Amino acid sequence: MKLKKIFFTSGFCIFIFLLFSCGENKQKPDFTVSSNITNGKIQTDDTLTIRVNSINKNLSGISFEIKSNDKVREIKPINLNSEINSDYKFLLNNITLGKKELFIKAENTTEKISFTLLNHIIPTVLEYEILNVFERPNNSYTQGLEFYNDTLYESLGQYGKSKLVKVDYRNGNILKEYKLRSNFFAEGITVLNNKIYQLTWKEKIGFVYDVNTFDQINSFEYNNSLEGWGICNDGSKLYKSDGTEKIWLLDPNNQKEGGFIEIYTNKNKVVGLNELEWVNGKIFANRYLFDGIAIINPDNGGIEAVINLSSLKNMVTKHEKLDVINGIAYNVKRNSIFVTGKMWDKIFEIRIKK
Numbered sequence: 181m182k183l184k185k186i187f188f189t190s191g192f193c194i195f196i197f198l199l200f201s202c203g204e205n206k207q208k209p210d211f212t213v214s215s216n217i218t219n220g221k222i223q224t225d226d227t228l229t230i231r232v233n234s235i236n237k238n239l240s241g242i243s244f245e246i247k248s249n250d251k252v253r254e255i256k257p258i259n260l261n262s263e264i265n266s267d268y269k270f271l272l273n274n275i276t277l278g279k280k281e282l283f284i285k286a287e288n289t290t291e292k293i294s295f296t297l298l299n300h301i302i303p304t305v306l307e308y309e310i311l312n313v314f315e316r317p318n319n320s321y322t323q324g325l326e327f328y329n330d331t332l333y334e335s336l337g338q339y340g341k342s343k344l345v346k347v348d349y350r351n352g353n354i355l356k357e358y359k360l361r362s363n364f365f366a367e368g369i370t371v372l373n374n375k376i377y378q379l380t381w382k383e384k385i386g387f388v389y390d391v392n393t394f395d396q397i398n399s400f401e402y403n404n405s406l407e408g409w410g411i412c413n414d415g416s417k418l419y420k421s422d423g424t425e426k427i428w429l430l431d432p433n434n435q436k437e438g439g440f441i442e443i444y445t446n447k448n449k450v451v452g453l454n455e456l457e458w459v460n461g462k463i464f465a466n467r468y469l470f471d472g473i474a475i476i477n478p479d480n481g482g483i484e485a486v487i488n489l490s491s492l493k494n495m496v497t498k499h500e501k502l503d504v505i506n507g508i509a510y511n512v513k514r515n516s517i518f519v520t521g522k523m524w525d526k527i528f529e530i531r532i533k534k
């Protein structure tokens with residue numbers, strides 16, 4: 181018994197010795213990194229500087245990768261330097277905004293720096309003029325609004341009341357309509373190549389219609405984005421908002437989500453992007469519960485300007501179901517923008533002042 185106890189005690193001591201020895205011999209990283217990022221944020225007009233500090237050895241084969249919009253790619257500094265304890269500099273003006281991760285790799289070590297890339301442009305407030313005011317019934321729960329071939333199309337929401345309609349914008353009369361099943365809550369629409377693309381809210385399904393007959397051609401699912409809010413197109417691809425700071429890019433041929441941009445100002449991310457409209461190379465967006473339009477650069481997601489439309493709500497007839505501003509439709513022929521709101525009895529034709 182005593183002999184067994186001796187063996188047990190000796191074995192336990194060896195185990196403890198090995199355990200602490202392994203801890204003491206744990207491989208240290210080949211290098212450490214630091215940067216000029218402040219409070220986890222940096223702007224697009226800044227030059228990102230990464231300092232690589234070698235630990236007791238010369239480094240070789242250093243490389244950099246960046247994770248942006250859930251995709252990882254190689255990124256090269258503008259001053260590739262093989263010396264140790266070097267500063268590597270990166271231009272940020274060709275990277276989309278939002279959450280980023282930079283991976284620094286050398287030999288057997290990878291270090292990571294996380295940061296948020298902000299826009300360097302302070303949004304300007306644009307003035308506008310009212311060209312016309314068109315009366316309409318006050319029962320349109322406007323979710324999407326779009327001109328196509330000088331004809332106004334509208335998506336009306338709410339469960340049991342959702343519709344796709346063609347409208348006479350001069351008086352609000354419905355010229356053609358398609359009623360959705362009661363379990364669908366219609367959201368934004370856009371029209372491209374004689375096809376209407378309509379989103380639904382929480383059902384994660386969209387519909388494609390023939391613009392002339394309103395016959396349903398197809399349906400599609402969106403499983404990556406959170407919900408269906410607003411949608412627009414640039415003539416070749418679709419842009420879809422989901423209530424977060426993300427705007428998703430969709431292939432119009434198969435409606436698959438091929439990535440996203442994140443919407444930021446020079447200070448913060450912007451969520452609640454609702455109705456979308458493509459206007460002269462920019463995305464115009466209503467923001468839920470905010471009385472205005474944000475003008476977004478689709479290349480990087482930066483908000484460059486805003487239009488304050490809060491005064492328009494004072495010009496519509498007040499009633500108990502009156503809701504938020506929502507609805508942007510650009511009329512190319514008239515070079516003007518039509519805006520309205522949920523349950524508003526007016527559509528306003530406006531033009532941005534230069």
